[in-house]
Each structure stands twice: as structure tokens, then as C-alpha cells.
Amino acid sequence: MKKNMLTQAICGALISSACIAPAYAGEAELLQKIEKLAAELDAIKAELAASRKKNEPGTEAPQTVNQSAAAAVPVSTNVDVQIQELRKELTKTVISGYGEVAYSRPRNASDQAQTDVKRAVIGVTHRFDSKTKMVAEFEWEHAIASKSDDGEAAVEQLYVEHELKPGLSAKAGLFLIPTGFMNTSHEPTAFYGVHRNFVETAIIPTTWREAGLGMSGSHLNGVSWDLGLTTGFNLTKWDAASADGRESPLGAIHQEGQNAKSKDLSLHAALNWRGVPGLLVGGSAFSGKAGHGTKAFAANDARVTLWELHGRYNPGPLDLSALYARGTISNTADLNLTFVGNPNPVPSAFAGWYVQAAYLTWKDSDYSLTPFVRYEQFNTAKSYAPVPLGLGVLSTDDEKVITFGLSFKIGEGVVVKTDYQKFRQDNSRDRYNLGVGYAF
Incomplete structure (x- = not known):
């Protein structure tokens, strides 16, 4: 009974870890956590398979550890679902951006005060899968970009x-x-x-x-x-x-x-x-x-x-x-x-x-x-x-x-x-x- 409770507690901890990972982990850390969860889940599934084999007619009665694994079936299945959800999160297309507007007033030349839309940037990150991504950023500086203006339009990143x-x-x-x-x-x-x-x-x-x-x-x-x-x-x-x-x-x-x-x-x-x-x-x-x-x-x-x-x-x-x-x-x-x-x-x-x-x-x-x-x-x-x-x-x-x-x-x-x-x-x-x- 104690082993059964311990197995469920471990699986529950894995589930909780998977659920909260995106809130604090970096991308690399999150990927490592997914791989760890997958390895843990594989171990649980292997133990469960061994338990079922021993329960087949003509086999010996299952040992306590296998009963624990069998009792954890719903939990391990839940871990599998959590892993799949996390992988899906890492394959989405994400739109990001930043911008700033500034006002500057020289202390001894107030007539030279000016306001500038310094920059506006739009970013696109797309994950093809959990290991491959594309990153692009497009920037506009000083509000207007044309031949007669000081503004600039540029590709800031593309890789x-x-x-x-x-x-x-x-x-x-x-x-x-x-x-x-x-x-x-x-x-x-x-x-x-x-x-x-x-x-x-x-x-x-x-x-x-x-x-x-x-x-x-x-x-x-x-x-x-x-x-x-x-x-x-x-x-x-x-x-x-x-x-x-x-x-x-x-x-x-x-x-x-x-x-x-x-x-x-x-x-x-x-x-x-x-x-x-x-x-x-x-x-x-x-x-x-x-x-x-x-x-x-x-x-x-x-x-x-x-x-x-x-x-x-x-x-x-x-x-x-x-x-x-x-x-x-x-x-x-x-x-x-x-x-x-x-x-x-x-x-x-x-x-x-x-x-x-x-x-x-x-x-x-x-x-x-x-x-x-x-x-x-x-x-x-x-x-x-x-x-x-x-x-x-x-x-x-x-x-x-x-x-x-x-x-x-x-x-x-x-x-x-x-x-x-x-x-x-x-x-x-x-x-x-x-x-x-x-x-x-």
C-alpha cells in the first residue's frame, strides 16, 4: 500500500512539474524537462507492461511493485497527455514586438526640444517542432522611412x-x-x-x-x-x-x-x-x-x-x-x-x-x-x-x-x-x- 502511494506521489509530482514549467523555465530548460518526463513515463510504462505480462494465465502472481505500477495507470496516462500538450506549446507561431517614444529637452536650449518615435519592432517566432525554430524581427525607426526622411526600415534578425x-x-x-x-x-x-x-x-x-x-x-x-x-x-x-x-x-x-x-x-x-x-x-x-x-x-x-x-x-x-x-x-x-x-x-x-x-x-x-x-x-x-x-x-x-x-x-x-x-x-x-x- 505504501509503495502504491509513493508511486502515485511521484507521478503526481511529475504532472505538477509539467504544468508549471512554462511559467518559469527557459526554452532549453523546458525542453530538458519534457525529455526527463518522457523518460520517467517510459520507465513507468515498461514496469506496467511487465506487470500485465505476469498477470496473464499461467504466470506467477504479480509482485507488490507491479501492483503499484498498475495502480498508477491513470496517473501515467495523465503524464503522457501533459507531455504532448507541452510539445504542442513549443510548436506554435508567436508574434512579439516592442516600441518606444521619447521626448528630449536640452537644459539650455528649450527651442531644440524634440519628440521621436524611436522605433517599432514586430517579431515572429515559429517552431517547426520541439527542436527547430525560425526567428524574424522587422524594425522601423523614426516613424517614417523614405528617401527624403531620416527613418529606416530594417530586418533586425532572420535565422x-x-x-x-x-x-x-x-x-x-x-x-x-x-x-x-x-x-x-x-x-x-x-x-x-x-x-x-x-x-x-x-x-x-x-x-x-x-x-x-x-x-x-x-x-x-x-x-x-x-x-x-x-x-x-x-x-x-x-x-x-x-x-x-x-x-x-x-x-x-x-x-x-x-x-x-x-x-x-x-x-x-x-x-x-x-x-x-x-x-x-x-x-x-x-x-x-x-x-x-x-x-x-x-x-x-x-x-x-x-x-x-x-x-x-x-x-x-x-x-x-x-x-x-x-x-x-x-x-x-x-x-x-x-x-x-x-x-x-x-x-x-x-x-x-x-x-x-x-x-x-x-x-x-x-x-x-x-x-x-x-x-x-x-x-x-x-x-x-x-x-x-x-x-x-x-x-x-x-x-x-x-x-x-x-x-x-x-x-x-x-x-x-x-x-x-x-x-x-x-x-x-x-x-x-x-x-x-x-x-x-
């Missing part, structure tokens, strides 16, 4: 991914490079501040995507990793007369999958550890040549390398994070000689870092309020390759920005934000910001 085995998957297509915090998690509900931080936009060109192949793995000890071979940057796009390179060196030469030059491919790798509740530490690196063997181009051997380290501690209401990123572009001296007289030659190094603290001060069933403060320091032209005296451009000082503000969340999908940003080097950029965003 297929297949799970080779639990904890190991491969993908191909156009996907986000796994670097820093924001490049792969940049919905307005996922970061503090009305605008994305400068380090992860000026140094890391969020949102940064490349076309190619990638592999990802996760392990029970909290370690996860990514490796990939993709397209890279195109230095032939550099415009020394434009300010684009000063705003973001890599943002000025990224290709975004648009007829991307691919003679020179790039490698990337990322490693993260989440072995302690609330703690994340990790880093990533990306490197590849950017000249692509272009005829008569002075920097075919130029190599772009970007690496970063990051950490976050979020044990409860407290949320602390820090990130350092550094990029280099080698072998640019000859190219910069062709840019003499222009204000923005190619930098040999650019870097930045920030620290951020936030605290959830109030929360009820529908709303939450989180004040935050962030200090960041960055330089998009930290140094230049040596050129003859008098022909070069001096490197600039680091810009230092402090941002403090509030995030007011309505449920989990809507956020209203406000902040004030103070610039150390160029205080004409000091500004008040107000924004609203959503993600689903």
Missing part, C-alpha cells in the same frame, strides 16, 4: 535554429552578436533610462547583427557559451568628412546583412556564468579583417577587434551592473594619409565603461517604481595610428556622463521613464528626457 541535443544548438542566418547586456536584450522594458546607454551604442554598436553561423551551449553549472563565424565590418564605408565615425566607429562601418562584403569573415565568442542566484559575469570578443581585398584600398590588412567584460548582481530589489568595452582598428596609418584635411580619420582605439545602480522601491500587483543612477565614461577616438607630424588629428578626451532617473512599470509590459543627463565635456548636451515603451 533558423536547431537543437542538436539538450543544451546545445546551432543557427544560421542574420542574428544579434552576443556581446554586453543590451545588444541581445534591448527592449525598453529591459534597460534603465529613456535612451540606451552610450557605451553600448557608441562603442558596441547596438543593435549589432551579422549574417553567418553560430553555436550556443548551456550547462547545469551555470556556464553558457556562444561561438560563431559571420560577416564583419567594411572599412571601405568610412567617410572621414562625416561625423558618423565620431559618434560610433563601428556603427559607421557595420553592414547589417545588406549585400555585405564577405571576403573577410569574422569570429566571435562569448562566455557567461550564472552559478550564483542573482549573479551574472561574462565577456565576449569579436575579430575580423575589414578591407575585403578591395582594389586600390589602402587598408586591406586592417583588422577590427572588439572585446568586453560585464557583470550584474540582482539578488532582489537591488540591481547593480558594470561593463567595460574596448575596440581597435589596426593598420590604418596609410588609409588616414588619404584622409588628411578631413576632421574624422579612422581611430586606432576606442573604449568606454559604466557602472549602474537601481533599486526597486515600491511594487504592488500592477505597478512598480525603480530609481536608478548610471555613470559612464567613453571615447570614440581614444587614439590614432601615427602619421607624419602635422598631418594627424589629436585624440579627444573621454566624455563623462551621469544619468539619474526613474522607471515606472505598468505590469510587466509597459514602462514610463524619466531621467536627466549631465555631460562633463560638452555641457550643451545636458538634457531632460521622458519616454514610454512597451514589449510583448
